[in-house]
Amino acid sequence: MWVNEVLMARYCGDRNSELLIANARRFKETCLVQGKSLFTNEVVWTGENCNELIINFVNKPDAGNGDFFEKLETQLVTTSANAKVLAAEMLWLMFLCPSNTGPESKRVSIERVFAWSGLQMTPALKDEYLSDHSLTGIGSAGTAYNTGRWRELVYLMRFTAAFLKLNKQEKIDLLSDHLRFSEWLEQLPENESRQLRHMLLFLFFPDFNERIFGNTDRCSILVSLTDITKSQYNKMKCRERDAALLTLRQKFEQKFDTAEIDYYAEPLSTIWKNAGTDAVSHVKESKEDYIVSKQSAISLNQILYGPPGTGKTYHTINEALAIVDPESLQGNLSRAELKSKFDLFVLSGQIVFTTFHQSFSYEDFVEGLRAESENGQLNYKVESGIFKQICERANEGVTETDDPFDQALTIFTDALASHDGLMTLKTITGKEFEVEYSGGSTLLVYPKSNKLLKQGYSASLTLVRQLYRTGSKKGIYNPSYVDGVLRYLKSDCGLKNYLSQSPHSPVKPFVLIIDEINRGNISNIFGELITLIERSKRAGGIESLTVKLPYSKEPFSVPSNLHIIGTMNTADKSLAQVDIALRRRFEFVEMMPKHELLEGIVIDGIDVAKMLKTINQRIELLYDREHTIGHSFFLPLKDDKSIGRLARIFELEILPLLEEYFFEDWERVGQVLGDHFKKANPELKFIKEKFTGTDTEPSVSELMGKDWAQDGIRPYKRNIAVFTNSEAYIGIYDSPQK
Known part of the structure; x- marks a missing residue:
């Protein structure tokens, strides 16, 4: 069998795979074929034990509060001791390959789950399978492997349940043929999307599979x-x-x-x-397909993407001004002056700013129904969303301040205010009615022929605008009163007859800024309009398209003078995970940390630019470049070069971010901050262990007694004292091994 074959290590660059592959081969024989435990002398890899895990973990998902291990402990509380051992050994298998979680963190997690069984690990087996060398890992797992750890464990439990149903010879045959094994895995749910699938194939068949998870x-x-x-x-x-x-x-x-x-x-x-x-x-x-652009050329659809703190939202102001008022960027205007110009364009409606979030919907973005009560009856009216409103404005090519309809409407509302909010108008047939306006887009109409009417009829200003533009009363509610209002705007408010924009006339550009675009459900928000934002599909394009909107039943197209600028935080979702429909229709402008912007900021001997650069290099090694830290976190230090300000940034912004990135893997957080180089000066570490028996806190033995085993529990805390110690920050980049 394979355990008797000559062991050949698979070449993995600077990582030695020999022990990893040896342990994987022992696991195949000991656990999958013989059913024995890795950590004890018990038989635990059985269908019966696995079925306990299926019943209590797979079939009873816990969506409540608490971290992965807190939930897991609750879910497994009624299972047998051997089932708990099986769960611990499954975690061991899941932890073998990833190198972006430290050996200590892996060991603590495995021992924590094993401790729930109440059994004791065989010391020799513990030393063999839980050593740093055994748990170092061979390659980085993707972000989802940690955030979706429960999904990978579900996959492993289903794999185990299916595999243990085979007889011994079937198991041996399957574990001896990488193609058959790969095809056999396809029966498992979510096989195509689980990273553990790639890890199993590498561990079991390293000559035929890559350490790319x-x-x-x-x-x-x-x-x-x-x-x-x-x-x-x-x-x-x-x-x-x-x-x-x-x-x-x-x-x-x-x-x-x-x-x-x-x-x-x-x-x-x-x-x-x-x-x-x-x-x-x-x-x-x-x-x-989508384009990743590093040019500053203006496009119709672009997304600024990068880690947090790299100035994506900040730069949307410049990008928008480059479109609507490029001359403003040619001069030497200050940031405050540029922001003031930006605000004026927002006020005029030429620039619209919005933020996507999880509950943002098609109805908010395009159009939806709004319920209104009138005369005791519930009516549903179509209300335009942000995108439809700016498209309509861009179609006209004029801003609110230049729009003759809006100018006339301002005169009308001023006249209403001077008449205590109530004016008398006439329909085309000469019937008088009173109009009341209290803000928003709705007028209340009281026909003088109906003295008993208490609530009033509604006449929407949106419909008044629609009648002005189209001249058609089709689909307009209370058309005689809407027409009466329009006639007054023309006769008394200076509104001239509507003239549509000539296709050859210059029109103003409009900009829609969507902050945090990846936090919304793109397919739900854009709906059928995702196709229409392409340059060639826009109004006037070579393949222009028009759709009928679902609520208003109006024809709709996206004008060619509307620019869409989005921002995307890659710490929330990487570029590879973005909806393919979105990627195809946008240019992507990468915005990474610019350490050079911090050059010259030195605080008590701390080179802030060098410090941030070192932190990000370590994050890139331990995690990925999409989770680095942006320079803007430290820009306040240009005006306030004090250790107190730096301490506040680290304590309230940087450390919480690192804790989130590494899922409170304190060992990795410490490595990012250079704590592993401070063994000679532990008082300079940013992260330190708790309950070490100092003057300010008791030891573990004092709290729990000398016989208490500290399995699976390793509490840490922030070292508050170092936040104002310049040597601690210098130690981040000026380590003894550099």
Whole structure:
């Protein structure tokens, strides 16, 4: 069997895979074939124990408060001791590959779950399988592997339940054939989207599978280095992608005449990452795809994306002014003056700013129904959303301040105010009615022929505008009164007859800024209009399209003078996870931290630019570049170069962000801040252990007694004292090993 084969380590660049692969082979034989435990002498890998986990974890999801392990403990409280051991060993298997979680954090988590069983680990087995070397990992897992850890555990439980139903020879045969095993996995729910699927194949068949666990890199490599397009990649099964990666690696092995080939090691890492930088702009989906633009050229649809604090929302002001008033950026105007100009354009309606969020809907963005009570009856009226309103304004090509209808409306509302909010008008047949206006878009009408009417009829100003533009009373509620108001605007308020904009006349550009665009459900918010925002599909385009809106039944198209600027925080969602329909229709402008903007800020010997650069380099190694920290967090230090201000930034902004990034993996947070270099000066660490027996706090033994085992519990806390100690900050970038 495979356990007796000569063990060959798979080349993994600067990481040694020998022990990892050896442990994986022992796991296959000990656990999956023999059913024995890794940590005890019990038989725990059985269908009966796994069924307990299925019943209590898979079939009873906990959507309440609490972290993953708090919920897991509650869910497994009624399971047997061996089932709890099985859960701990499943976590061990899940933790083998990821290198972006530290060995100490992994070990604490495994021991915490194992402790629920009340059993004791065999010391020799604990030393063998829970050592730092065993838990170091072999490659970075994607963000979703940690945030969706419960999904990966569900997948593993389902895998185990299905595998343990096989007889011994079937198990051995399956674990000896990487193609059969890969095909067999396809029966499992969510197999195509689980990162653990890739990890199992690498662990069990390292010669045929790559240590690439996140879908982003797998896609980037194949799209950048082969003729596979993004669209084709999305249609491939995982095993087809595996085969393509294997074929590609074998070609590189021949090209470089070595078997020491790995996609994360030189020379391949430079090849595909550099190719990926250029290739992203021409990744094909059918005949087009999204573009990542590093140019400042103005486009109709663009998204500024990057980590938090890189000035995305700040730069939307400049981007918008470059569209509506480019001359303002040619002079030497201050930031305050530019912001003042921006505010004037917002006031006129030429620039509209909105923010997407989880509850933002199509009805808010395009149009929806609003319930109104009139004369005791409930009526539903169509109300335009933000996008439809600015499209209508852009179609006219004039702002609110230049719009003759709005100018006449201002005169009308002033006249109403001078008559205590009530005026007498006439219909086209000469019937008198009183009009009352109390704000908003609705007028209340009281026909003088109906003295008993208490509530009044409604006449919408939106419908008055519609009648002015179209001349048609079709679909207009209370048309005689709406027409009466329009006639008054023309006769007494200076409103001239409507003249549509000539297609050849210059029109003003309009800008819609959507902050946090990736926080909304794009497909729900844009609906059928996502297609219409493409340049060629807009009004006047070579393939212009018009749709009928679902509520108003009006024809609708997107004008070519409307620019859409979005911002996207990659810490919330990476570019690869963005809706493909959105990516195809926008240019993406990357905005990364600019440490050079902090050059010259030195506080008590602390080089702030160098400090932030070092922090971000470590984050990129331990997590990814999408979760780095932006320079704008530290810009207040330009005006207030005090250690107190820096301490406030670190305590209230930087540390909470790092804790969120690393899911309170305090070991990793400390590594980002250079705490691992401060063993000789532990008082300079930003993160320190609790209950160490100092003058200010008791030790663990004092609290729990000497016989209490500290399995799975390792409390940490912030070291508040170092926030005002300059040496602690200098130690972030000026370590002894540099």
